[in-house]
Amino acid sequence: MNKKCSLISLRLETDLVKKIEEASRLEDIEKSVIYRQAIKKGLKEILKELAIKLYVEEELTISGAANLSDMYIGDFMELLAKRGIKNEIPDEYMIMADKNAEKLFKNISKLSSPKKKIKLNNDL
Amino acid sequence: MRLVISDASTLILLTKSELIIPLLSKFKIIIPKEVYLEILKGKEKGKQDAYQIDVFVKQNKIQIKQPKEKTVNLIKELCVLDIGELYAIALAKDLNLSILIDDKKGISTCNSFNIYFLTALQILKLLYINKYINKTKALDSLANLKKNGRYKENEINKIYTFLKGDYYE
Numbered sequence: 001m002n003k004k005c006s007l008i009s010l011r012l013e014t015d016l017v018k019k020i021e022e023a024s025r026l027e028d029i030e031k032s033v034i035y036r037q038a039i040k041k042g043l044k045e046i047l048k049e050l051a052i053k054l055y056v057e058e059e060l061t062i063s064g065a066a067n068l069s070d071m072y073i074g075d076f077m078e079l080l081a082k083r084g085i086k087n088e089i090p091d092e093y094m095i096m097a098d099k100n101a102e103k104l105f106k107n108i109s110k111l112s113s114p115k116k117k118i119k120l121n122n123d124l
Numbered sequence: 125m126r127l128v129i130s131d132a133s134t135l136i137l138l139t140k141s142e143l144i145i146p147l148l149s150k151f152k153i154i155i156p157k158e159v160y161l162e163i164l165k166g167k168e169k170g171k172q173d174a175y176q177i178d179v180f181v182k183q184n185k186i187q188i189k190q191p192k193e194k195t196v197n198l199i200k201e202l203c204v205l206d207i208g209e210l211y212a213i214a215l216a217k218d219l220n221l222s223i224l225i226d227d228k229k230g231i232s233t234c235n236s237f238n239i240y241f242l243t244a245l246q247i248l249k250l251l252y253i254n255k256y257i258n259k260t261k262a263l264d265s266l267a268n269l270k271k272n273g274r275y276k277e278n279e280i281n282k283i284y285t286f287l288k289g290d291y292y293e
Contacts, residue, residue, distance in 0.1 A: 058228065058229055059204075060206060061205055061206040061208070061209045061227045061229045061230055062133045062209075062226070062227045063131070063132060063133070063162060063206045063207065063208030063209055063227070064205075064206025064207075065206075066162070067206065067207075072162075072165050072166035072169050072171055072174065073132045073133050073136055073162055073165075073166070073208075074136045074140070074166055074171055074173055074174070075166075075169070075171070077133060077136065077137070077272055077273075077274070078272065080274055081271060081272060081274050085274065086274050086275070086276055087226060087228065087273060087274040087275055087276070088228060088276065089226070089228050089231060089243065089275075089276075089279075090228075091278075093228075093231050093232075093235065093241075094243070094245075094279055096235070096241070097231075097241055097242050097243055097245075097246050098246055098249075100222060100240040100241060100242050100246070101242045101246035101247070101249065101250045102250070103222075103240065104126075104128065104222050104240065104242060104250070105250045105253075105254055
């Protein structure tokens with residue numbers, strides 16, 4: 001199915017246009033196809049870098065950053081790991097998490113019997 | 125069976141580090157539809173961990189439940205979160221349950237709303253202390269969490285030192 005398209009006009013460096021023409025000739029495909037492919041690939045990279053930047057700056061959560069870059073969260077985490085970007089959870093939160101974990105594993109009765117009856121479903 | 129909420133990143137980390145099965149033997153994990161859709165995105169891309177999580181959903185070991193929109197809106201008004209974490213935190217608040225979450229912004233929001241939060245690291249430690257996994261398994265999982273979880277060195281070292289100690293041999 002053809003996707004809805006919009007017509008745009010923009011100025012490009014002459015060298016870039018020449019490269020596109022060369023690629024079009026060598027691949028024997030229309031120049032417009034090369035332009036579209038180049039924009040798609042470039043945009044993917046731009047969004048990936050933007051997502052990393054916004055995640056590091058804490059503008060986005062991991063889920064938001066993965067969505068922006070159109071990546072699976074697991075892949076986005078791997079990308080962050082490859083770039084050496086740490087999960088900077090403050091020490092105080094990790095101490096709190098340690099205490100919460102002890103409570104979670106200790107107070108079995110409380111957690112097995114929440115105050116309200118929980119109706120679960122798998123309607124998806 | 126104990127209940128706990130999870131967001132997508134921690135669910136993925138627990139699956140990749142092979143802690144999900146021992147955890148599911150003692151806990152039922154509840155996720156909102158938004159987190160499930162994030163997992164399905166991995167399935168579309170052929171990711172093994174996403175397939176495994178989806179099997180647990182089909183087996184009802186991981187269940188889907190939606191928070192109240194009122195709760196979602198309340199959190200949204202006060203904190204800027206993205207959809208997966210937002211709905212998971214809202215669900216934890218609605219059901220008064222702890223949440224497994226590794227996102228710093230998400231954790232900060234949990235703290236603001238007095239919601240108990242844990243990361244995959246605490247799950248590893250507690251599964252080991254409670255003898256649901258042995259030392260070899262715990263060390264393997266820790267190596268995986270070190271790689272994929274991107275935790276700070278001092279946090280990894282703390283658990284490593286703890287696991288290497290003789291007390292829980």
